[in-house]
Amino acid sequence: MNFAGYRCSVCGREYEHSEELFLCPKERGCLDIVMDTETIRKTIDPQQLKQQDLEPSHWRYLPLLPVNDPGGQGTPLRRVGWTPVYSLPALRNKRKLRAFWLKDEGTNPTASLKDRASSMVVARAREISVQTVVTASTGNAGAALAGMAAALQLRAVVFAPSSAPPAKLAQMLAFGARVILVEGNYDQATALCLEAAEHLGWYCRNTGYNPFTAEGKKTAAFEIWEAVQRGYVELSGGVPLAIFVSVGDGNIISGLHKGFRDLTELGWLDFQPRIFGVQAEGSAAIARAYQAGVEQIQPVRAATLADSICVDMPADGVRALRAVKETGGAYIAVGDEQILQAIAELGQVGVFAEPAAAAAYAGFVRALDIGEIGPEDPVLVLSTGGGLKDIAAVQRAVPSAPVIEPTVQALKRLLKL
Numbered sequence: 001m002n003f004a005g006y007r008c009s010v011c012g013r014e015y016e017h018s019e020e021l022f023l024c025p026k027e028r029g030c031l032d033i034v035m036d037t038e039t040i041r042k043t044i045d046p047q048q049l050k051q052q053d054l055e056p057s058h059w060r061y062l063p064l065l066p067v068n069d070p071g072g073q074g075t076p077l078r079r080v081g082w083t084p085v086y087s088l089p090a091l092r093n094k095r096k097l098r099a100f101w102l103k104d105e106g107t108n109p110t111a112s113l114k115d116r117a118s119s120m121v122v123a124r125a126r127e128i129s130v131q132t133v134v135t136a137s138t139g140n141a142g143a144a145l146a147g148m149a150a151a152l153q154l155r156a157v158v159f160a161p162s163s164a165p166p167a168k169l170a171q172m173l174a175f176g177a178r179v180i181l182v183e184g185n186y187d188q189a190t191a192l193c194l195e196a197a198e199h200l201g202w203y204c205r206n207t208g209y210n211p212f213t214a215e216g217k218k219t220a221a222f223e224i225w226e227a228v229q230r231g232y233v234e235l236s237g238g239v240p241l242a243i244f245v246s247v248g249d250g251n252i253i254s255g256l257h258k259g260f261r262d263l264t265e266l267g268w269l270d271f272q273p274r275i276f277g278v279q280a281e282g283s284a285a286i287a288r289a290y291q292a293g294v295e296q297i298q299p300v301r302a303a304t305l306a307d308s309i310c311v312d313m314p315a316d317g318v319r320a321l322r323a324v325k326e327t328g329g330a331y332i333a334v335g336d337e338q339i340l341q342a343i344a345e346l347g348q349v350g351v352f353a354e355p356a357a358a359a360a361y362a363g364f365v366r367a368l369d370i371g372e373i374g375p376e377d378p379v380l381v382l383s384t385g386g387g388l389k390d391i392a393a394v395q396r397a398v399p400s401a402p403v404i405e406p407t408v409q410a411l412k413r414l415l416k417l
Contacts, residue, residue: 002036003066006211009319017066020128022209030316031211032258033066037265040064046268049226056082058116058219064262066215070123075151076109080119081219083107085227085380091349095368099378101233102351102361103224106386110171112308112354113220113252113384114144120216121205122148128203131155135205136193138186138307139168140356140385145205146175157202159189165307165390185302187312207251208315214255221259224380228271235378240274242329242373245382246359247277247286248309250320252384257323273380275329276372277320278363280304280336286317287331295321305336305393308356308385330372332363343387343397352387354394360384 006015010029015021024031044063054060058081062069072078085103092100105113118141125133134157135145142158149156156177160169161184172179182189190206197204207213224243227233235241245253256275263269279287283302289295299313314320324331334342339355342362346353353361361381367373387394404410 001068002040004034004036006031007034030208030319033211033215035262041266061219061222067123070126072151077119077148077151079109080115085232088349096375098376101380103382105384110143110147111386111389112140114140116219117213117216118144118148120212121210122152122154124212125154125203126152130203132202133205134193134197134202136190139164140308143168143171146172146177150175159193161185161189167389167391207249213251214258217252217255218259221256225263235271239377240272242274242276242377242379244276244278244360244364246309246356246384247279247320248311250286250314250316253277253323254316254319275323275327277324277331278360279333280306280309280359281333283310284333286314286320287333289321290331306339306355306359332366334359334362334366338362340397343394353383354385354387354389357383357385
């Protein structure tokens, strides 16, 4: 394990790795985990990561992660990550794009990118001999925690808003989690979760609070880097790759940025991507701060059908804002109707995305429309979760199926033959 310590993202103070910290004790800022890059450079050849016999999961990057091998062989924990990258030629032709890819995180064991964070958190929990891990979630983080905890036979507790999609709640319960519904929104569930963790001694997974969550999510950046090295994602002409990712609490985009920073510090990254954050118009606290040119993020009263990115006050907002500013990207806000249109368009090329995942593609389309990027720019959209997560929302994006009598005559009338 090459875990060197923590660094506050606000004040820059550093802390020893032997301490079990969540937020900076001084400034209450989110903590970045600092890796021992000198040791990694001396002991790891980046060419080793191209070996075909490496584990087809994000555990192939174990030397670049702040945990020891968690075990869990023969369980879904060992199948997290290494998600496919599609070129989607039909969509590319429709939009007249030169270079387009979509990375489908819906193929993770619980069908969302949140498996990356939860697998890292349960690995840490095992190391420090914790038996109960708790989180607040609108659905995906809770389902991911429940599934990963079940794989390692740990107890999971999830506080979720009572409005959370039934499919996501069913996932949590099927994995054996203790699910507690809160009469309120995600932010209120989060506050209760933090209080409960403190009083009951549970290990808290909350994004923007537990620094190991971003460490799991950074592995998506490692996989994009490796896809470029292997030629699955082809870059040419010196034009930077534009990556579009949906943003709620801000931890996914922060983790992605952290992954590329780690690779840069190691001297392994030979391309610098531009990261674009996409928020729903009804939950756009970070996008508003970006447009105003400030780092002071003001809470909103969030309302969007994309429950996974519906947040009043993003817990990891400052790092999420910097992820875009420091890479030359931008924030894009999209409406719920644009998200529904994106679900339908992705479905027509074989990708089944939940609303929050489709928001990233909707943001890409919006960026094309306003000239933020051009059709010649290489683009990768990070689709963060599968469509079965929220069937009720997906049904709004597609037409209803007709019902007919079981006769050929009825079929001909329907087809107007």
